[in-house]
Amino acid sequence: MGKSGTQRDPFALMAIVGLVVVVLVLAACATSSELPELELRAQSINRVVMCPVCPGESIDQSQNPLALQMRAIVVEKLDQGWSNGDIYDFFVERYGPRVLLEPPTRGINLAVWLVPLIGVIVGGALLFFVMRLMVRSSGERPGETKREAILTDTVLTDEERERYFGRIEAALTADGPATDPGDDEDEGVR
Amino acid sequence: MIVDAGNLALVVALLVSVYGVLGSFLGGWKRSPALVDSSRYALYSVPILLLISVFALVYAFVTKDFGIAYVVENSNLAMPDRYTWVAFYAGNAGSLLFIAFVYSVMAVAVALSMVRRLPYTLPYATGLLGVLLAFFLFVIVFLANPLDRLAFALPDGQGINPLLVHFGMFIHPPMQMAGLVSVALPFSIAMGALMAGRGGRDEWVDLGRMWGMASWLILTIGLLLGSWWAYTILGWGGYWAWDPVENSALMPWLALTAFVHSIMVQKRRGMFRMWNIVLVTVAFTLAQMGMFINRGGPVPSVHSFGQSTMGWLFLVFMGATLLGSLAVFAWRSGSLKSRERLDSILSRESAFLTQNVLFLAVAMVTLWGTIYPVISEATQGLTITVGRPFFDRVNGPLLLVLVFLMGVGPLLPWRRASTRNVLHALRYPLGSAAIGVVVLVVIGVRQPVALMALAVIIMGIGGIMHEWVRGTRSRSRKGESYPVAFGRLLAANRPRYGGYIVHLAIAMLAVGAIGSSFYDLQRDIPMSPGDTRSLGGYSFTYLGLSERSFSDRDEGTARFAVTSGDRDLGIMSATRTFYRDFRIAATRAAIRSTPLEDFYIVPSEFGEDGQTVFRVYVNPLVWWMWASGPLLALGTLLAVSPRRRLAPAQVTIPDGTGLARV
Secondary structure (H helix, E strand, O other): OOOHHHHOOHHHHHHHHHHHHHHHHHHHOOOOOOOOHHHHHHHHHHOOEEOOOOOOOEOOOOOOHHHHHHHHHHHHHHHOOOOHHHHHHHHHHHHOHHHEOOOOOOHHHHHHHHHHHHHHHHHHHHHHHHHHHHHHHOOOOOOOOHHHHHHHOOOOOHHHHHHHHHHHHHHHHOOOOOOOHHHOOOOOOO | OHHHHHHHHHHHHHHHHHHHHHHHHHHHHHOOHHHHHHHHHHHHHHHHHHHHHHHHHHHHHHOOOOOEHHHHHHOOOOOOHHHHOOHHHOOHHHHHHHHHHHHHHHHHHHHHHHHHHOOOOHHHHHHHHHHHHHHHHHHHHHOOOOOOEOOOOOOOOOOOOHHHOOHHHHHHHHHHHHHHHHOHHHHHHHHHHHHOOOOOOHHHHHHHHHHHHHHHHHHHHHHHHHHHHHHHHOOOOOOOOOOHHHHHHHHHHHHHHHHHHHHHHHHHHOOOHHHHHHHHHHHHHHHHHHHHHHOOOOOOOOOOOOOOOOHHHHHHHHHHHHHHHHHHHHHHHHHHOOOOOOOOOOOHHHHHHHHHHHHHHHHHHHHHHHHHHHHHHHHHOOOOOOOHHHHHHHHHHHHHHHHHHHHHHHHOOOOOOOHHHHHHHOHHHHHHHHHHHHHHHHHOOOOHHHHHHHHHHHHHHHHHHHHHHHHHHHHHOOOOOHHHHHHHHHHHOHHHHHHHHHHHHHHHHHHHHHHHHHOOEEEEEEEOOOOEEEEOOEEEEEEEEEEEEOOOEEEEEEEEEEEEOOEEEEEEEEEEEEEOOOOEEEEEOEEEEOOOEEEEEEEEEEOOOOOEEEEEEEEEOOHHHHHHHHHHHHHHHHHHOOOOOOOHHHOOOOOOHHHHOO
16 A cells, blocks of 8 residues: 555545446346246246245245146246246146245235335335434534544644554554453454 | 153253243342342253253164154155154154253353353343243143153154255255254343343443354354255255245244344443343344244145144243233333434444345335235135245345445444545455456346346455455554465454454355356256257267166166267266155155256156156356355354454554554
């Protein structure tokens, strides 16, 4: 790490790199597989349909004769040009909605999907506000002391800080560290 | 005779542990050292008593005593002798005894570790440790006694579920159960400190963290072993299916992971005192939930081997401990004020808090998905299934954010950071992620989600490497050679560098998970002897099937000559065993594992005229998941290993230390 690390504007560099990466990725996003498309579709269907007699296992996983039959049905229906949805409906009609490992996205069962989504959003917002509140309540501190400024900001140059903490660290570890239980300290604070 | 002794020991152990619980709490409350000590010694005697019972049960198995119901249910004459030594924990009652024994040993170890260091917390903690022990012993003695005799002896037993006769299976279930009960250890220390009115002092933190990490390690190894077992035996080429039992082991792990991180904030900054106790209580509650689902919960699962109807008892116990914990909170919460305050939203403290919340979110999503079928059935009478697609889709993004935090969090300073110094600290991680993405695109990784996930992982690894290189170089400037400097660096701040090693292992795990879920190739291929096919650069010739019959099973072994490009990879063989008595088939896949990818063949159906359908997988990077295990254990051990204590005379604290100790 040279001086340049601190002098150059990190934002510009990162923005450029980020842009290049995004362009590259977009240019390159085309997946291919050596398997025929229908077979891949069959596999993705098999992973969503549960084997009715082996709890929790998809027909892709299970070696039960029924699962083998159902896999054959999937292939057959795909050959006849059925869509994925048609095939799911076909199995749901026969075995009930529990045959799908993916809960339905309509009706009351939409709750399966919505509850986590809402939970994560509400939880995230709550976390943010709680942290803001925690920070505010400590806001009455008098101005920052020099010590804090050294620790958290850039009063020292990188090199100075490195040297500074290098010395502390050397003192701490020169075969005579403090015995304080709180000695598991960082060797430096960036 | 020996069996009777074992039975007697069980009853005595129950009485003694009940005395231990009552005496500990009463002695702590009345401040009676004599009562506290005698209760603790009572608890110390439990492992010895249970050892007698365990010995009696093993003896019954080894001598094939079919006068005992449990032996009849779980072994038979055909069982190989080496398995009779361990078969005692394969069933419900025996595994309970085994768990009670293991737990009693751990509980005594915890009590011993506290005697000197936490004398005021000790009575309450031993009381709490004893509660779970007494509960287990109550269940064993009254509901599931493995030493119960039959009215008359039978000539032969029924034998054991053949899927369990596998090396991984003799380690994984006990490890998993031990992991679940071990969550009680940090819980007891934390809750004990709170009950003793000493939650506001941070004295319990070191031991709480140590036992929390121990428990975390056991749970982690249990999870990894379980995945490995599923991968090699269940023959579907996968290792994790978000099955209810898997979820029930994952949930406490998630909460405990949050705890072992956030406890560091209390250790270092005296913050999050209440939050840490909440986290460990959540972890303990989820662990009990796990035991409940394991012991015959309401959700059907592939893993329900030790099922029974006693699950509901575990649920009642869980509810009772949760209510008790809440009561203690209400009573003592005043003592949990933070020493320090949060200085900024951009700081390591807040990164820890965010990480905690995310881990809890994943745990809650998992809980929700696991129990939703039960809710749906109860409310609408409609059975639906919540399976892998749901968990992948909802937990996937959350886990990705966690991996991101794993890379960023450790690089943030305590207390307060500015955007500028964050970016400065992240220049190497972000740089390596950018280079990594370019390289990945060039070598053909085109899946956007996989690319993003890998970039985040590379970022995390970049950060760790940068820290290591920086620290090593700064030490080597004092004249230490690089290896010495690196070793001393790791030893100097063990929680931190041990943590980095664990993070590295988690990154390996994540790489394996991404590789195998986005880039797996799978194909069902019908083959007759002599056929040659290829998949993913491997070509394989089916040499034929050799069949052998044993007294209890038929084994068919399919052999393949495998080549990859010009390289001859030799012969691989996959076995399918059919157990006649159980009408269960078990497969052992042929797996050729390299760090780059696994080539995996498993017979799926044997047809007539020699044709067999084989399922063939090419699973990239799975090797890294299993390789992460040892590294993970090593990192955890380093992170909890105590520092050697030095003579006070040597302490000459230079002026600078005050600064280093923020």
